[in-house]
Amino acid sequence: MAVKIxxxxxxxxxxxxxxxxxNVKEGDKVSSGDVIAEVETxxxxxxxEVFDDGTIxxxxxxxxxxxxxxxxxxxxxxxGEDISDLVxxxxxxSSGEKKEEKKxxxxxxxDDDDFDPxxxxxxxxxxxxxxxxxxxxxxxxxxxxxxxxxxxxxEKGIELSKVQGSGPDGRxxxxxxxxxxxxxxxxPSAPVATFxxxxxxxxxxxxxxxxxxxxxxxxxxxxxxxxxxxxxDMEEAIRARTSLNEVSDIKISFNDIVVKACAAAxxxxxxxxxxxxxxxxxxxxxxxxxxxxAIEDGLMTPVIRHADKKNLRQISAETRELAGLAxxxxxxxxxxxxxxxxxxxxxxxxxxxxxxxxxxxxxxILAVGAIRDVPVVKNGAVVPGKRMKVTLSSDHRIVDGAxxxxxxxTVRQMIENPLSMLL
Numbered sequence: 001m002a003v004k005i006x007x008x009x010x011x012x013x014x015x016x017x018x019x020x021x022x023n024v025k026e027g028d029k030v031s032s033g034d035v036i037a038e039v040e041t042x043x044x045x046x047x048x049e050v051f052d053d054g055t056i057x058x059x060x061x062x063x064x065x066x067x068x069x070x071x072x073x074x075x076x077x078x079x080g081e082d083i084s085d086l087v088x089x090x091x092x093x094s095s096g097e098k099k100e101e102k103k104x105x106x107x108x109x110x111d112d113d114d115f116d117p118x119x120x121x122x123x124x125x126x127x128x129x130x131x132x133x134x135x136x137x138x139x140x141x142x143x144x145x146x147x148x149x150x151x152x153x154x155e156k157g158i159e160l161s162k163v164q165g166s167g168p169d170g171r172x173x174x175x176x177x178x179x180x181x182x183x184x185x186x187x188p189s190a191p192v193a194t195f196x197x198x199x200x201x202x203x204x205x206x207x208x209x210x211x212x213x214x215x216x217x218x219x220x221x222x223x224x225x226x227x228x229x230x231x232x233d234m235e236e237a238i239r240a241r242t243s244l245n246e247v248s249d250i251k252i253s254f255n256d257i258v259v260k261a262c263a264a265a266x267x268x269x270x271x272x273x274x275x276x277x278x279x280x281x282x283x284x285x286x287x288x289x290x291x292x293x294a295i296e297d298g299l300m301t302p303v304i305r306h307a308d309k310k311n312l313r314q315i316s317a318e319t320r321e322l323a324g325l326a327x328x329x330x331x332x333x334x335x336x337x338x339x340x341x342x343x344x345x346x347x348x349x350x351x352x353x354x355x356x357x358x359x360x361x362x363x364x365i366l367a368v369g370a371i372r373d374v375p376v377v378k379n380g381a382v383v384p385g386k387r388m389k390v391t392l393s394s395d396h397r398i399v400d401g402a403x404x405x406x407x408x409x410t411v412r413q414m415i416e417n418p419l420s421m422l423l
Contacts, residue, residue, distance in 0.1 A: 002077030002086060003052045003066040010039060010046040011333040012216045016068045017041050018388050019061050019124050028056045030076065032225050037073065042211030043330050044336075046298075050072075055079045058087060066207070088228075145172035152177040208297045223276075224396040230408045232384040234371050240418035248313055254261060255291070256316045257343050258368055258390070260421050261414040263287050263315075265305035266341055269407040273340045274396050275361040289361060290339035291319055293326040300326040301359060303339045312421075353389045363398040366411075367391045388415075 007017050017039040024036045029214045030050050037048040054076040061073045075083050080159070094244045143160045145153070149172045153160050158176065163180050165172035205213075237257055266273040271284045271322045287308040290301040302322035304315060340361040347370035356367040369389045376385030414421050 001079055002057060002075050002083045003054070004072050004086060005048075005050060005074040005076060007069055007071045007073055008048060009069055010041045010048075010302065011044075012337065013211060014069065014207075016066050016207065017046075018066050019063050019073065021139050022059065022063060024059075026056050026059055026410050030056060032052060040207050042207045043335055044333070045166050046117065046333050047170075050076060052076055057081060057083050060087075064204070080273070088286045122202070124216075144170060144171070146174065148174050149177050158182070158279055187206070206297045208300075212298045215360060219358050219360045222358055223358050225355075225362070225393050226396050226404075227360060227391055227393055228399065228404050228408060229353065229389055229391040230400065232388045232412045233376075234388045234392060236417055238371075238386060244312065245370070250313050250316050250320075252312050252316050253319075254347070254371065254388075255368070256319060257318070257341070257415060257418065258345065258411075259289050259291065259307060259315050259343060260310075262310055262341060262343060262366060263304075263310075263412050264414055264421055265407055265410040267308045268410055269403065271399055271403045272364050272394075272407045273399050274363045275340070276363070276395060277361070281398055284340040286338075286340065288338050288340045290336075290362075291322070291343040291345040292342065292356075292359075293323045295329070299344075300331060301339060301342060302326055302331055302335050302338065318409050343364070347371065348389070353391060356389050356393050358393050358395055362395075364394045364404070364407075367393065399404050 010017065020040045022036070023038070024030060024034075031034060031053050032051050033049050036050050036056070038045050039048050039196045040112075044365040055078065056074060057077050057079075059073070060075070061067050061071075062283055067073055075086055077083060105320060115195050144165060144167075145160055146167070150160065152158075152174065153163070153172075158177060158180055160172060161174050162182070163172050164170075164200075166176055167173040181318050203287060212236040237254065241252055241254065241257065266287045266289075273287060274281050274283045288305045289307040290303045293300050293302060302319075302325070304310070304318050304322070310318070318391075322331065322335060325335070339359065339362060342356075342362050342365040344356045344365060345368040347353060347368055350370050352369045352372060354369065356365045356368050367390065369391075371386055371388045374385050374387050375382050376387070377383075378385075390408070392404050392408055
């Protein structure tokens with residue numbers, strides 16, 4: 001008996017999947033557990049397995065097609081089995097909506113031919129509409145005009161061929177000459193440089209980009225954002241990082257230091273480590289920090305779990321591993337779920353300061369800028385300094401301004417005194 005292979009739910013937020021690659025073709029024999037296709041979801045490219053032995057009788061979707069959850073993508077059964085009923089049902093369900101749309105358009109436009117936006121409905125017997133006369137009326141090259149109209153046109157220097165007649169059969173009469181206004185002659189314009197047109201390009205929106213657009217639009221317009229920025233002295237952090245990298249086989253980045261500082265601060269400020277759940281505010285017991293990773297299609301946010309309990313070396317190793325999987329689009333859904341706070345760092349691109357949109361259901365996200373060389377005042381003297389701005393975006397339903405400020409000050413204290421993160 002033929003079995004339908006439908007688009008499975010491969011992530012918690014998935015609404016449709018794109019067939020990235022077929023590993024089989026029609027007529028191939030498959031066994032339970034075989035991976036027959038790769039599907040691009042909103043988070044990663046996942047494998048689709050078949051759970052029945054048989055032959056691929058029909059592939060219902062091409063590579064690149066977006067299929068909703070539960071949509072038919074293939075049919076497996078015994079070789080030679082009649083599956084016309086299944087194919088017809090699938091075809092009818094996919095085209096039914098289009099047929100309904102066409103039917104509605106046809107019904108709505110059935111009387112459009114006999115409707116004038118100014119005059120209203122026109123009787124079907126009067127379907128021939130009077131067409132406006134040409135610029136001048138003539139009969140075998142002779143212009144039809146009354147003697148008075150001809151005389152007036154001659155006196156005024158008007159060419160009859162440019163006058164539109166309003167008399168019987170388009171005859172030019174006195175009122176046409178009186179109301180005639182010669183069109184202004186176009187003045188020669190200055191020469192304009194011409195350029196060859198460049199061809200525009202349309203790029204198909206990926207599942208990831210669709211999800212980013214939907215989730216961040218919901219976040220921006222649902223969560224009342226507010227922003228607070230603080231400037232951090234990075235000199236001690238730079239010295240600490242240099243010393244650590246001299247003895248560690250895993251190189252510590254400034255982003256690793258920020259992650260550790262935020263994780264420790266979140267433990268002290270549970271209001272920031274919270275989520276809005278409509279009826280309750282949940283203060284999370286674990287501190288799971290998501291780190292935004294830029295890839296070709298947008299951003300992915302792998303999660304470092306229990307970040308407050310891990311040292312800088314562990315955070316660095318895990319961040320590098322997850323970032324590599326993200327760029328290869330091999331992250332598993334569980335590696336991107338359960339975050340309680342997010343960090344987005346654009347400092348490596350030279351961005352000094354920016355604001356980020358909250359990654360739901362987090363209460364806050366920290367935007368990290370570049371380390372800047374700036375003059376600072378120390379002990380009454382102006383000296384060179386290293387500074388870094390960070391901006392906290394907060395959901396005002398959960399976090400008030402004072403709580404956000406306290407959290408930022410704790411983060412600053414830890415980064416400016418790196419040894420405090422080791423205690």
